[in-house]
Amino acid sequence: MRPYGFGIDIGGTAIKLGLFRTEGELLEKWQIPTRRKDCGKWVLPDALDSVRAKMAERGIGWDQVEGVGMGVPGPVTEDGTVLRCINLGWDVFNIPNAVKKLEPHIENIQVSNDVNAAALGELWLGGAKGRWSAVMVTLGTGIGGGIVVGHKMIYGSGGAGGEIGHICIEPDEPVRCKCGGRGCLEQYCSATGLLRVTRQHLHDHPGTQTVLADTPELTAKDICDAAREGDAFALSQLDLLGKRLGRALTAVAATIDPQIFVIGGGLSNAGQILLDPIEFYYRKYAFHAFRHTEFALAELGNDAGIYGCVKMILS
Ligand SMILES: [Zn+2]
Numbered sequence: 001m002r003p004y005g006f007g008i009d010i011g012g013t014a015i016k017l018g019l020f021r022t023e024g025e026l027l028e029k030w031q032i033p034t035r036r037k038d039c040g041k042w043v044l045p046d047a048l049d050s051v052r053a054k055m056a057e058r059g060i061g062w063d064q065v066e067g068v069g070m071g072v073p074g075p076v077t078e079d080g081t082v083l084r085c086i087n088l089g090w091d092v093f094n095i096p097n098a099v100k101k102l103e104p105h106i107e108n109i110q111v112s113n114d115v116n117a118a119a120l121g122e123l124w125l126g127g128a129k130g131r132w133s134a135v136m137v138t139l140g141t142g143i144g145g146g147i148v149v150g151h152k153m154i155y156g157s158g159g160a161g162g163e164i165g166h167i168c169i170e171p172d173e174p175v176r177c178k179c180g181g182r183g184c185l186e187q188y189c190s191a192t193g194l195l196r197v198t199r200q201h202l203h204d205h206p207g208t209q210t211v212l213a214d215t216p217e218l219t220a221k222d223i224c225d226a227a228r229e230g231d232a233f234a235l236s237q238l239d240l241l242g243k244r245l246g247r248a249l250t251a252v253a254a255t256i257d258p259q260i261f262v263i264g265g266g267l268s269n270a271g272q273i274l275l276d277p278i279e280f281y282y283r284k285y286a287f288h289a290f291r292h293t294e295f296a297l298a299e300l301g302n303d304a305g306i307y308g309c310v311k312m313i314l315s
Contacts, residue, residue, distance in 0.1 A: 002066040005313050008047050009071045009114060009305030010034065012087035015047050018306035019054055022066050022314060024125055028054070029306060040088035044095070048103050067108025069309030070095065071117035075159030080111035083159050110312035114305050116153045116162055118298075119146030121307030122262045126300040131259040135252055136298070137164065137245075138265030139274075142178070143186035143193075147256060151315060154256075165190065167248055189245040191220035191267040198223055198237045208233055224270035238270075242277025249282050253290040264298030271297060 001022050009016040011034060018029045032050050035042040051068065055061070072095070074085030080096040095111045112120075119128075119136035128134040132151055138144040143165030147154040154161035170183035177184040187193050195218065202213055210233035215222050226234035249261060261282075263275055279295045286293070300307055 001314075002064050004060055004064050005066045005310045006051050006068045007071075007117075007306035007309030008051070008068060009117065009309060010043060010047065010088065011073055011114070012036070015043070015050070016302065016306055017047065017050055017054070018303070018310065019058070020306075020310045022310075024307075026303065026307070029303065030054075034088065036087075036089050038089075040085070040090045043088055043090075044098055045102055048099065052103070062105035065106075067110065067313035068099070068106050069117070069312040070099075070109070070111045071114035071305045071309050072111065073114045075163075076111055076113050076116075076155065077157075077159040078155040080109070081159070082111075108313050110309075112153055112155065112308075112312060113146065113159065113162070115144035115146035116148070116155070117146070117308035117312065118144075118264065118300075118304035119148050119162075119262070119308065120153055120311050121300055121304040121309075122264070122298055123148050123151070124311045125307055126304055127262045127264075127296040127298050128260045131294075133256070133258045134260045134262055135162075135164075135249075135256060135258045136262045136264060136304075137249070138298075139190055139263065139267035140265035141190060141192050143190045144265065145252075147258070149256060149258070153312075164248065164252055167251065169244060169248055185245065185248050189241050189248075191265070194223060194237065194241055194267065195220045197240065198234075201237070210234060220267055221270075224267070224273060228270075228273050238274060239277045241274075242279075243281045246278045246281030246283075247285045249278070250286045250290075253282075253293055254287060257290050258293060260294040260296055262296050262298050264301075264304065268297055 005020045007018040014031045016031045019027045073087045075083045081094045096109045122128045123134045133149045136146040145162035145164035147162040165186035166184045168183045173183035
């Protein structure tokens with residue numbers, strides 16, 4: 001095994017990069033802006049330029065680099081073909097082929113969906129360390145899902161394995177999800193969803209006793225903070241989120257039966273006050289054979305993606 005590897009986590013606004021020792025030590029991380037213009041055609045060249053600049057700075061040659069792992073915010077098949085990535089303006093193309101054309105020295109290039117990569121990172125050195133199967137759920141603007149079984153990521157036939165945010169839980173929902181469907185899990189249980197549901201309740205019930213009623217420009221963090229301070233209405237909103245998400249995860253468990261669920265994403269910064277209701281309702285609704293699945297908060301934060309990316313080239 002060569003001594004170094006790079007993890008590249010491509011997001012809609014920033015590309016996060018990490019230089020690792022191949023035994024798992026993160027030596028340095030940095031980020032560059034994602035240039036989305038011209039249908040995202042600068043994204044890969046920019047990322048590789050940044051890798052080359054770092055190698056020059058540290059005096060590392062390609063013969064010392066094991067490979068490059070990459071996470072992208074969209075569906076990816078096992079051979080690294082991205083199937084349209086709306087956030088980046090990408091259509092359908094094979095990423096390893098494109099990378100090798102840009103940098104022929106890279107022999108080992110692995111690509112996956114960003115949340116799948118984050119799940120692998122958490123399984124390797126984070127909240128799911130030591131397990132061999134995990135489902136990662138990220139609660140942010142949307143809901144991301146990443147599934148690892150037997151240390152292997154589940155890509156799915158169309159690259160959409162783990163897209164649990166678009167499980168339909170309320171078919172009669174009048175508002176459309178950004179995917180075009182109605183009643184998707186992420187419409188209720190993402191940070192955006194929590195805020196939407198809470199605002200709607202305050203609008204429909206003007207007399208509700210809560211500090212949130214007087215909070216200007218309400219955020220999901222305000223709701224979690226109020227819950228932590230004992231605000232009964234804020235607590236009821238987290239309870240409702242936990243009920244919906246916990247129940248949806250029983251369906252995931254009925255399919256995958258993972259050892260552990262890892263909850264990450266911006267909303268997970270709320271910590272135990274968010275995790276407790278999810279876990280409570282999961283156990284309440286779960287089939288007895290998977291009622292005791294572990295739950296944990298993600299531990300690697302924004303770095304989970306780069307850890308998982310580099311892990312891909314090692315396995
Ligand atoms: Zn949806």
